[in-house]
Amino acid sequence: MFNAVKEKSTRHTAIGAALGVGWYVSATALLSGSVATVAPAAGAIALTALVPIALRKWARPTSPHLKDTLLAQRMAVCNRHTMINVVDRNAKLVEVNDLLVETTGYAREDLIGKPIDMLYDDTGRALVRRIRRMLQRGESWAGQTPLRKADGSSIFTHTTTAPLYDDDGEWVGSISARTDVTQINKLMALQSSAEILNELRDEIWILDADELAFSYMNHASLDRLDWRQDGFRGRSLSDVADAEAVRVIGNACQLLKKTHQMNSRFDVDLMGTPFSVGIKFLPAAAQPARFLITLTDLTEARAQEQTKSDFISMVSHELRSPLTSIKGSMGLLLSNAAGELPDKAAELLQIAHRNADRLVLIINDILDLEKISAGRMDFVMEDVDLGALIRETDQANEMMRQRLGLTVKIEGTENPIPLSTDPNRIIQVLTNLLSNACKFSRPGGIITISVRDDAEKVRISVRDQGMGIPQKDQHKIFQRFADLENSERAAKGGTGLGLNICKAIVESLGGKIGFETEEGVGTSFNFVLPKDSGSRLIISQKDDVREAS
């Protein structure tokens, strides 16, 4: 490695040339970012040239070359451009130039005689120890170091450090020249971020929060708006050629600013394309307040959603038509429409018929789940008597109840309980809960449906005397396909979807659903509904899904 400065004659004769050439090479390399490869040599030559000035208040006699006016002027420029410090062999600062004092914010007397460590954090100190070992070996070092300022903040400097020797060739310390590269680093990071953002398919806008003027726009956005590469400069949101989208996005920005909220997300059509828009408010910090806006094109997602919906509708229709024939034929056979069946044949046909019913339920459930996922669950609100809905549900399930030898008791419906809700959906929930209660009851058991009528809400519970829900399954009882992971429950013939759908329906109507259970004693599912569900409908009603046959 470099060791030229050990020779006094070499050092002194190099000074003139180094100031004129060496420093130029070094400084150019620093600024060009190629320091890593050229700095050890060039930097050391330059620093050798700087030594006499740096040490003029220390111990070194002034070189006669420095009396040259031109050289002195060059050194003055260097002194303004570069932070310079000299440390002794004990790593204590013995000289700092004005620029270092000015940049770090310390007073000169706070630095002189103090360990160089005071200018570094823990990471920097480890680096200093490593550099020091190199200097002791006669090697110079160049690279980036963080430098801690008096106010606790840090800057990044590109530093070249070279060893110093006395007239006898003994190592006496080192000299460092530093250039503040904090802003360059930031710019490079920004440029790198911008290049990454340009690779995104999503469209990115950054807007000044006061004027809604664009300060950045990635390539995807520029292409969409048909603006040239830096076409966003000097333009604001109002220059986007879609007045309605501009109004919606502008309003959302103003609302964020006004309410001091950070994020907003909504869908909007921009120039004929559906977008999901995310706005993040970036409050004023190092830069003025801005809005970071991401626009995700929903065209493909919507098409996929429609394809999925169409597929499910199609599958539903295609399954229902043969099921209509299968169930119809079996129903007619079981009714002896084609003559009396032998007992064994009738029994087998019953099994087939029951399972065809189950298939219908599964298809219904899958369709409901699809509607819930797409936010298309349909609600038709009516003023109804809850008691009548409960009795209707009970009657519809009479056959199942009789087959299993169960008794259903209905309590709390003696007086009419007026409710504004979707009666078909409530019957769907009640049927599901009653069907579950039947399936998990012991033969001869009692199922109690009770209603508590409060001022603004009603609480309905369906209680069985069955096996209860094991502790380990309780947390997932409202999850999809919860039954199917439990062979004992799956054997009861559930689809594993019913309770998930019940939860979605009840919550869409502004209510809540829960359960209480005790193993071996029974389970009580209960749900609370506001008496006026219409005003609390949660799921938005989009276009109908056509599933008709």
Place this chain on the structure above:
Amino acid sequence: MIKLLHVEDDADIREIAKMALDLSGEFEVVQCESGEDALTTVPGYLPDVILLDMMMPGMTGKQTLEKMREMPELADTPAIFMTARAQQSEMEELRSLGAAEVISKPFDPMSLADQVKSAIGI
């Protein structure tokens, strides 16, 4: 006897519905396999009630009913739709078009006759 026109593209379902309605002994059933077929049949056969499948190739059940409503002799004939499963709001729309009932598929063949009679108030 109640004169019933059944429009359904699925031959199996036509057969099951006819058998179920015949069992009751109260219906005279004429069947068509499409809306277009039904429109050519009705001038010569005026039913008391029309049983219409909702989705068929060509004219849908809804379009078929709309065309029938343009015929003065069928303007008030009760119509019942059969559907694999319409959205509730769609069922409401069908009722508002004058559908006396909307029967979901799969239907129970043994109660089909009663459902039809109930829908037309018999």
